[in-house]
Amino acid sequence: MSHELRTPLNSLLILAQLLAQNPTRNLTAKQVEYAGIIHSAGSDLLQLINDILDLSKVEAGKMDLTVETVSLARLLDYVEATFRPLTSQKSLSFVVRTSPEVPSELVTDDYRLRQVLRNLLSNAVKFTEQGGVELRIEPADEDRVPELARRGGGPVLAFRVTDTGIGIAPQHLESVFGAFQQADGTTSRKYGGTGLGLSISREIAYLLGGAITAESTLGKGSTFTLYLPIARPDSADAVTTRTQRELQDAGASDPDVRGAGREPEPAATTLSALPGPLRRRRLLVVEARPGGLLSLVAENAVGDLPRYGDPAAGDGVEIITAVGAQEAAATLATNPCHCVILDLDLPDGAAASLLEEMERDPSLQGVPVLAHSSRGTAAPDTRPLRERNGSGLLELITGLDELRERIVLHMGADRPGDVLPLVHRPDTGSPWDPDLDRSLAGRTALVVDDDDRNLYAITGILELHGMRVLQAENGRAALEALALHPGIDVILMDVMMPEMDGYTATAAIRAMPEHSGLPIIAVTAKAMIGDREKSLASGASDYITKPVDADELIGRVKRQLAP
Template identity: 40%
Template sequence: GDLNQKFVLEAKGEVAALAETINDMTDTLRTFADQVTTVAREVGIEGKLGGQAKVPGASGTWKDLTDNVNQLAGNLTSQVRAIAEVSTAVTRGDLTRSITVEAEGEVAALKNNINQMIGNLKDTTDKNTEQDWLKTNLAKFSGMMQGQRSITSVAQLIMSELTPLVDARLGTFFIVDDSQELSMIASYAFSERKNLSSKYKFKEGLVGQCAFERKTILLTHPPSDYIRISSASGESPPANIIVLPVLFEGALKAVIELASFKPFTQNYLNFLDQLMDSIGVILNMISSSMRTEELLQELKKSNAELEAQAKELEDKAKLLEVKNQEVELASRSVEEKAEQLSLISKYKSEFLANMSHELRTPLNSLLILSKTLEENKDHNLSPEQVKFASTINSAGQDLLALINEILDLSKVEAGKMPVDPKGVKIAQVKDYLEQTFRPIAGHKHLEFKVSADASVPKNMITDENRLQQILKNLLSNAFKFTETGGVTLNISTLKKDRRFNIDTLSNAKTILSFSVKDTGIGIPSDKQKLIFEAFQQADGTTSRKYGGTGLGLTISREIARLLGGVIEVESTPGEGSTFTLYLPQNYIGQDVSRVIKPEQEFARPELPPQADFTGCKVLVVDDDMRNIFAITSILENQGMIVSHAENGKIAVKSLKNDPSISIVLMDTMMPEMDGLEAMRAIRKIPEFEALPIISLTAKAMKGDREQCLEAGASDYITKPVDAKNLLAMMHFWLKKDAQVQQVQA
């Protein structure tokens, strides 16, 4: 390997030439080796590129070897320098460069890896740049929109900033109202045209469709005549149109439309998508703020109005206080009047009760004795005397009817008249009235006809006694005031088209009418309302000529109201009158089960023909000797043994002295000890707890019977006493007492 050695020969000729050739070759080889070593050292150890091997005089193979070494060094230099240059550019931030030098093998792989790395780095940098741009501009818009108080102002601000930012050249901003209509409130480079609208309904156009679907619509390559972006220099159609919904919590707030000469990049689309959320929040805040402001203004206005009203109310309160004082004074006056009226009503009731007692007490003996004389069981009176007795009894009955009418009116006015609704056969009512008034018609030589239409139902629900009372009053008046002609009673059903001012008739399915028509004196039209008032007749001469108290129609009208009906009158003076009672077929009133006559709680048996009172001891307690005499005559005629006491105190003493007394007839109003107190005293004595006591009273007001029963009476009967009813009641209680004693024995 020592190339410094040379051939040294002492020769000539070809050998000398060969030695010289070998020495030249050795020199060339040494030079080549030195050059190659130098290039290798510079590249491999010193890192110097661009070196070349220089072998002077090399030719042939040596020249080729030198050229190959130099080519290898040159290729390596160009490749490394290319890589270094690109790397330096990348280091300085230029990511557009790439290694383009040709290479093979591992160098080629290195080149490709570096190029790929540069590409990845460029993509990452681009993405980061886009994100920075997106975040920066979102923050910019968020800050820019903060503090805005007007939707129109913020909409115009968005259009002015957003449109150029995303390389758009035209923009519109539509707000949605309560009627689901979109109205343009802001724009950018928008020109009004005939075919373009500034208002849209849902599903109308792309704006309306976007609002309906709440989704972004991207239109690429629209037709050239679709819309044009214009400037002073000219106009051109856009390449892209995007329509975006602005939502807040799913609710549509607005729609934004943008048009651009070039397609919107993905970064722009992402930015717009995120910006719409921010705009939705801002619009909602502004709307809420505006609504709050409106409410605040309304509140201020309301407060001002309330202050004015408060002042007005204060004034009114003062006035009201004065009025209240006046009302209080008036109220006190009314209370005093009410107390006076209550006292008057109490006095009236007491007066009626006392009047009833004072009238019924003598009337009791009068009716009993006159009836006894009329019956003439001993046949010791002449026919004329019997007629006198009958006349006395009839007059007494008329007086009793008058008393009953006055008491009925009092009960009606106090609202204490009971109603007993039940099934009523209309045919029986019709027959009863015909039998009752047929003799009167015959006596006055008047025609009398009772009829019922075919449409009339067989039954109705009402109080039969009250119905008969009304119709008897109407028929009695008709016969009273009719001298010639006749009286008719017609029962029919009313047509549906008739209207009444009373709910019971308006709501009734079927209405019955009872019309009483006469050919009597008639009633003037100005007197037709007056006749229904208490103690009133058409004129004074009527009362003097025909008699009567004028209470019948008043009582009839009030009873008709109790039954849910009305009475109407039609009349012509000199021709006659028609009184019509209208009633619902089915009574509509209080709970039927609760409206029961008190008398229904106790039996009213008939007197059996075989009833025997012989030897029965009766104590009659009454302070009026006339009553004692009259009742005693009835009882003794039945074989009873009668004793009497003038007051309750004597009665209690009499019972103690004679415990064999079978029954007591007790008056209620007596001096020293009244009947109620006496009955309580008797019931306290054990041996008289079950003794039959029948209360006889001339009182007939509501509550009298209950007081008697609570005091200890077994039963109750009002004066004037009907002999048959009294005997039947006595027989019932004597029989019941006998059964009790038999069981106890």
Template identity: 30%
Template sequence: WIQAAYNPIYDLNGKPFKVVKYAMDITKQKLEIEKSKEEMKKAISDLDLQNRIRSAVETISNSIRGEFNTSELASRLFSKFADLIKIEVGAFYLVKEDKLELISTYAYKKRKNLSNVFDMGEGLVGQCAKEKKTIVISNVPDDYIKVSSGLGEATPSIIMVMPIMFEGKLLAVLEIAKINALSDEEIKVLEDSSENIGVTFNSATARDEMKVLLEESTKQSAELQAQQEELRCTNEELEAQQDKLKESNEDLEKQAEELKRSEEDIKIKNDKLRETTLSLEGQTRELEKKTILVEEAKDDIEEKARALEISSKYKSEFLANMSHELRTPLNSLLILSKTLADNEEGNLTNEQKESAEVIHSGGTDLLTLINDILDLSKVEAGKLQIHVENVKLDSIVNNLRSQFDPVAKQKGLEFKQDITTTISSMVKTDGNRIEQILKNFLSNAFKFTTRGSVTLKVHQPSPEVHFSLSSFSKENCIGISVIDTGIGIPKDKQAIIFEAFQQGDGSTNRRFGGTGLGLSISRELAKILGCEIHVHSEKDKGSTFTLYIPVEYKSTPPDEGTPQKLMVKTERPLVNENPFNMNVEEQGSSASISMNILQDDRDNITENDKSLLIIEDDVNFSRILMNFSRKRGFKCLVAENGRNGLQLATQYKPSAITLDMNLPDIGGDRVLDQLKFNLDTRHIPIHVISVEEKTIASQQQGAIGHLIKPASSKDLDKVFSKFDFINREGVKKILVVEDDKNSQQVISQLIENKGIIVNTTDSGKKACNLIKKEEFDCVILDLKLPDMTGFEVLKKLAKEPSLNLPPIIIYTGMDLSEEEYKELSMYTSSFVIKGVKSHERLLDELFLFLHSVKSTLSGKQQKIIDKLHIPEKWLQNRKILLVDDDMRNTYALSSVLRKKGLEIVMADNGKLALEKLESEEGIELVIMDIMMPVMDGYEAMRRIRQNKRFSNLPIIALTAKVLPEDKAKALESGANDFLTKPVEVKKLLSLIQIWLFQSTEKEHQLIGS
């Protein structure tokens, strides 16, 4: 290097006149300066590196500072390594009992056959731990470890395994992997951090150990404290025992002295006792003789008591089962006597008319007496049926008012109703039985009151009332009192009036008639319903009979020895029915004779005739109905059992049907179910006429009404008026109550056709006014309306006693609670919940109530209805057992049945059939051949019926024998039905459908689609 310089030389005037050039070699100095610069740069770089390393180490230390367990520390450590060192994979192994256990990983993909625990010296991890030195491996093999992501995976280029130490003690091993190589700076960061990591992990390990020790110490302390307490108690007990022992020893000493004195006394007494014993032996012999006589008398009394109990039981059971037998002939008597008394043809004299009226009046009185006796005997025999539901008290009061208002007017008495508004308006009980008790009270009140008033009062019990039942309180019951101003009851007679056949006035010259059964029945009904009856009366000052009803009925088992037994109505057991074949020819002569006697109109009915199908097993009542209906312009068909009824309904499609519920083959409820499911018969109006009481089930199944036998001519007139109204020509009017305009339009388009007029309204108030003014065939009601709820609409309409409510379909999107559903069930039985297929259900329910023939619907409507009524769907996935030793028959029948959707289980003898029933779950019906090896069908059916699980399992017997005694033997052995071979498949399928049919099939459940 050369350094040059130019210096000018100035003259006296200050002007430069010459330049002097200087040159100097500065190479050495320059090299020294450059060297100093390089050293300075390196020093700065080293200092910067140290600062970065120190900062990274400090960052790592800060990230793991705090009270964390070892697993949490490892996770936080990996998070910082990923930020600072950019590691791709990491694993942390903690030393536990001379082994290295994996406690935390980072981006590590678990591979098969790789252990999470290493011994010292095992693998890189174990070797690092053994040597306590860092191991770095580059050029990692492809199959060693992979760095994985969602898009792929790669092999790391370097792996570093580093020991974590504290004061020379190995605590853990850290293993990391990177795709890129580790720089010296990164290695330095890791090495410098290891000491702090060791300190932190040592603290965490110590904390974990201290925590475990603390828990153990606490546990041991608690155990020690418990042991000390136990020891203290033991010591106290020992001290107490010692005190007792000391006292006992003192007592023993005293007793020993007394015993010595007693021995002397005993010796003296023994001498006297010998004398007494000789005397007692003689007396004992006399007493034994008397005891034998008493035992004989006791046995005699018990035998008579048993005989009396059996006699009473047989009497009660006989009377309780006589309902049908007594009411059936009385039914004919009342109707025919009423027909004669009416003298419509005018061919009877006045005396003959009066005689007929006397017969009818006497028959009516006899019916009342029979009903009372039957009710009482049912209670005594434990046969009384109750139906518990939510009952509105104002409905009971309205019913009683409508029944007794005419009586009050006739006797010139005032009939008052007083309902306290603060009490609950609903109770859970049997409303019909409560009404029956109150009717008895009111009947007596009007009977024994000649002037003044009768009051029906619903109230909260007063604090002064004392109940006999411990479960009763002022808060959980309601009182209904019948208060009269009549003759009253003397104190000494108030106890006996509730006994059967007892009256307050039992003299021969008494003023008032009656049997004395009403109050006895009321008392027994009150017991069954968990109610109490209180009576307050004074002679010539009137009486007050009060029925206290629990707000919620609770079924309780009767006290031991109590004769009555609560029976809740259930579905008719299949095994107890007496089935007959659908084919009239196979039923034997009895069916043919009954049909010939009645001479119905089946041979001359044309398509346009107005016709009635009578399904009734009482020939006399069938004849009465047939004559009555012919006068009303109907041609008649008569079926004496359910099967024939179904066959005639399908074949002739009558204009109307009357249905008895007590049929000899299948129950009327099943017949009703099938008629309303079959599209060919669904539109036919069906009225139930039966001795059975009205049930909600028949209403839900689509019956237009329920008439209890015996029926009067007036009752039958009402039935046929209903038929005429439903079958009238002209359009049907529907009211849609829906506040949403779009829903109104959709519903109108869905149901509208040439025979229907749709009226719509968007509020509850308007709906009430329309229903009061106009006559609608059906109402579709939404529950959410702008001015009032659907519940309030129904309550308001129900308070109109003169209003005849049309069928109502609830169409709503609300999720109904159980209580809401029960409340709505008091007004309607049809619910459609808005959903994907709710329009199909709505259309189906509507045309059920309108009794519309399928052919009158539009093509689109017919398709919707068809989808919901496929007969074969009853058979889908139903499992039946086919028992036959002829494999050809088994194969042929099983092939046909499987095509219909049935699941078939097969057995070739009776013994195997029993085994199949035990091993196969869900068998719903058995088809049983009779002649088989190992065990025949008779024995197999008897064995099946012995098992309580299968007591109601339907069995169809197949027999090649056609004699009546063979069929009778099959029924006695346990069959519900039978077919003769060769089997007609169509008839077999029909029987299977009948026995498998259930009214609760899924698509017709109230929940909707």
């Protein structure tokens, strides 16, 4: 069903994105707005599909957990960074409190715990128009812990999410945990939503060894409590506790109140140590606020690095977060860094100014800079970056997945020069402006897919960049096309196709000596655990999931065709 649901959505999102970018400037402003709405609605549908698949995996017993040591301080930083902007937009207070008795670390699945808290807090914000939202973390009262959360026999924490919203009538309190359910039809129509969040959250809580309860008074607000064991049952012995991270966030030192309706004071650095292959290496993240999105991506990427080395001896990776360009410059002056992640959306052109300072400093000219912009690289204020000819290793990146992969490559290499740059010079353009970006012009791509809509959508992206595109409807037709057109530069290979699937076709191509090095990118709606490994094992050079992001697709094609 992942394949059947995502395949039509793939072409919808790609073509809507192409229209919204209006590369030929022949659409009216209203038509561009319509395309943007289509893309936004398609993205909402994708989120619904992801929720349904999550629920299906839980009910089928196929949801795998990654149990690890979770820093409570980092979890709260994530909560602050995610929900303070949302509450500020609605003029709500937002308070996060932790009891002094709460331990600094938990043993659980970090990603799934965040998913549950995200669902509970999102609901609290959505259904609250006045007042505020509070998250309080404290040791659970033994008399109130549900039986489901007592399975491990160990201590249990209570994560209480309280709001001053519309509340829930007593007769509807239990029904809100049912799939596709909200309190009543009127609520559903007014506030929207699928009613899957609480259902998924309760199932995940059970998998984590805990439980969720609800208390509410109609018209006065609600309290949803996640009871979670400090160590997931049967997991404490199997998990090696990570080295305690040194936290220097101003809010983390207060054990009782984090926030209290105010913005957290900016912290100069947030240090995170993990074992690594070399002596301690530094990754500097420069963004507008502490604990932002790029910091979360960096932490996630560093967490995937091989965990070896002796942290006590100074091995590993250290993530340093600088708030703004001025603080970043001061950090670089005192702490040599292996790699820099830079938010191009810093206000007042601060990102470009920082790059100019780095270029003037001979000691920083060889430091790789991974520059990310959420607005894409076609924005007018990124033109100086695209045209820059400095000696630094600047890479312009728009996709978070691509950013994460580049972090892993740079921080896992023995030397910066060991990593092939995404581009040897800054991009000369944007995927949406063929007049600026002609690096793929004249190259030939073979697109293999049994869905005509996907063939049309992906062909449109590639042709926009001046590529010649050949098409095949299955693996067998792809082999025939390859025999007739030996000059093919790259293949985009769907996986699930009739007659001959993508795995078999890829393996057959790799068996031909003349095509052993031909780049093959697996493009598939299969996004389950093990699919990436199966594609790469069959001989694919890279892997991308549907719905395909146009920027990410072009970035991967460029990477495969780089010298």
